[in-house]
Amino acid sequence: xxxxxxxxxxxxxxxxxxxxxxxxxxxxxxxxxxxxxxxxxxxxxxxxxxxxxxxxxxxxxxxxxxxxxxxxxxxxxxxxxxxxxxxxxxxxxxxxxxxxxxxxxxxxxxxxxxxxxxxxxxxxxxxxxxxxxxxxxxxxxxxxxxxxxxxxxxxxxxxxxxxxxxxxxxxxxxxxxxxxxxxxxxxxxxxxxxxxxxxxxxxxxxxxxxxxxxxxxxxxxxxxxxxxxxxxxxxxxxxxxxxxxxxxxxxxxxxxxxxxxxxxxxxxxxxxxxxxxxxxxxxxxxxxxxxxxxxxxxxxxxxxxxxxxxxxxxxxxxxxxxxxxxxxxxxxxxxxxxxxxxxxxxxxxxxxxxxxxxxxxxxxxxxxxxxxxxxxxxxxxxxxxxxxxxxxxxxxxxxxxxxxxxxxxxx
Ligand code: HEM
Numbered sequence: 392x393x394x395x396x397x398x399x400x401x402x403x404x405x406x407x408x409x410x411x412x413x414x415x416x417x418x419x420x421x422x423x424x425x426x427x428x429x430x431x432x433x434x435x436x437x438x439x440x441x442x443x444x445x446x447x448x449x450x451x452x453x454x455x456x457x458x459x460x461x462x463x464x465x466x467x468x469x470x471x472x473x474x475x476x477x478x479x480x481x482x483x484x485x486x487x488x489x490x491x492x493x494x495x496x497x498x499x500x501x502x503x504x505x506x507x508x509x510x511x512x513x514x515x516x517x518x519x520x521x522x523x524x525x526x527x528x529x530x531x532x533x534x535x536x537x538x539x540x541x542x543x544x545x546x547x548x549x550x551x552x553x554x555x556x557x558x559x560x561x562x563x564x565x566x567x568x569x570x571x572x573x574x575x576x577x578x579x580x581x582x583x584x585x586x587x588x589x590x591x592x593x594x595x596x597x598x599x600x601x602x603x604x605x606x607x608x609x610x611x612x613x614x615x616x617x618x619x620x621x622x623x624x625x626x627x628x629x630x631x632x633x634x635x636x637x638x639x640x641x642x643x644x645x646x647x648x649x650x651x652x653x654x655x656x657x658x659x660x661x662x663x664x665x666x667x668x669x670x671x672x673x674x675x676x677x678x679x680x681x682x683x684x685x686x687x688x689x690x691x692x693x694x695x696x697x698x699x700x701x702x703x704x705x706x707x708x709x710x711x712x713x714x715x716x717x718x719x720x721x722x723x724x725x726x727x728x729x730x731x732x733x734x735x736x737x738x739x740x741x742x743x744x745x746x747x748x749x750x751x752x753x754x755x756x757x758x759x760x761x762x763x764x765x766x767x768x769x770x771x772x773x774x775x776x777x778x779x780x781x782x783x784x785x786x787x788x789x790x791x792x793x794x795x796x797x798x799x800x801x802x
Contacts (some may be wrong), residue, residue: 414673415674415724416640416643416674417636417784418674418675418678419793421439421708421710426694427440427442427692427694427715428690431706434704437708438690438705439708440692440715441713441715441739441743441744445748447682447707448744448751450749452685452688453684453685455477455751456682474625475487475625476625487754490605493541493605494541499758503758503761504765506540507761510536514533515770517529518800523801525797525799526798527796530634530639534630534634535552535557537762538630538758541604541605542606542623544606545604547588548592552589558578558584559585560628560789561794562578586620589623590620591616606623633676634762636792639798640670640674642770645666645767647778651728654728655764656768660764669728671745672743673726675742675744675792676793679709681706682707683703683705684705712743713744717733718739718743776800777801780798783795783796
């Protein structure tokens with residue numbers, strides 16, 4: 392585990408000179424290379440350019456091959472319907488279209504905004520009453536509760552679901568090659584508890600009385616309990632773990648800079664979302680995306696045409712693509728609010744590839760940004776707020792990204 396923030400003197404000096412003195416703290420910096428696409432010794436194609444990565448994510452004939460997709464796709468028939476993250480082709484498109492109704496800005500504001508507001512108030516009041524708290528614990532509760540409402544995980548038999556979900560995710564590294572036996576045992580224990588205490592009672596309630604949530608919808612399609620458990624875990628990784636980390640990293644950057652705090656406390660919603668997008672661009676929670684080419688893919692790179700052959704595995708470095716100077720301009724490794732981006736069609740979003748792109752693009756992007764904005768505005772409005780201890784940082788293989796823990800704030 393590495394606890395120290397990443398500091399690179401050259402990057403910091405360049406950023407200072409350009410007037411953007413806030414550089415990367417959490418995401419693993421990508422190895423520098425002038426090539427935007429190259430083949431690694433193990434045969435994988437590493438893609439670092441934004442344009443090239445976006446072209447691949449938007450290509451029709453690729454398959455998801457990240458997030459340990461092999462474990463779900465080789466379950467030996469235990470999982471009958473793959474979770475949305477691991478589906479591809481027409482079934483995936485249809486599923487995204489149908490489930491998209493739970494994630495539109497109007498659905499999020501209508502169904503969850505009040506709940507996010509109330510829950511954020513409760514968490515901030517707890518912090519005020521105690522005088523100090525671990526921000527990563529507060530954001531865990533927030534992110535788990537919000538995602539569970541969307542999924543339909545609201546009828547747990549016992550309290551403590553955030554702990555059970557993070558017990559699964561925190562031990563997910565044990566599934567990698569050489570992972571520890573103890574880690575795997577802890578993960579399985581949490582998985583069983585999550586299934587029996589959270590998933591099953593929520594499904595029972597929805598079989599009796601369907602509601603406006605994902606579980607109720609998936610039950611109409613004939614999903615089994617195991618299929619729904621798998622989908623709930625994928626949402627746990629995709630929605631809960633990521634949002635929790637993002638709120639912490641955004642708070643970390645903003646608390647250290649009064650001018651960024653002023654932006655977050657202003658009524659200018661566009662400026663606030665632009666700042667959050669810029670922090671997420673620099674600190675993507677998911678650091679690499681993986682795909683397998685189903686057909687030859689030809690890319691125009693600054694070094695000429697490159698053809699990635701059908702069957703090849705591709706590692707798309709989100710960290711590197713998001714710092715592609717030909718798109719983001721000067722000081723790519725620094726937080727520069729309102730940075731002018733290269734003109735491209737379709738327009739480059741502030742957060743670039745941090746929510747993915749193409750068919751698998753994150754459906755929860757709006758929820759995550761709304762949730763972060765609401766919670767951080769309440770937190771940052773406390774005049775005496777202070778960062779007592781910078782977080783410990785760890786690399787998590789399943790999301791190819793960072794995890795921030797023990798980030799102590801006081802009021
Ligand atoms: C800051 C927070 C978040 C980040 C950084 C994030 C990032 C991502 C990324 C990069 C992908 C694309 C994966 C790929 O292309 O291989 C993705 C997909 C996904 N995300 Fe998010 N996400 C966040 C929040 C959420 C939330 C709040 C939810 C739901 C409540 C969610 C649910 C999903 C799902 C279900 C997918 C799979 C979509 C598909 O494969 O079609 N995410 N997310």
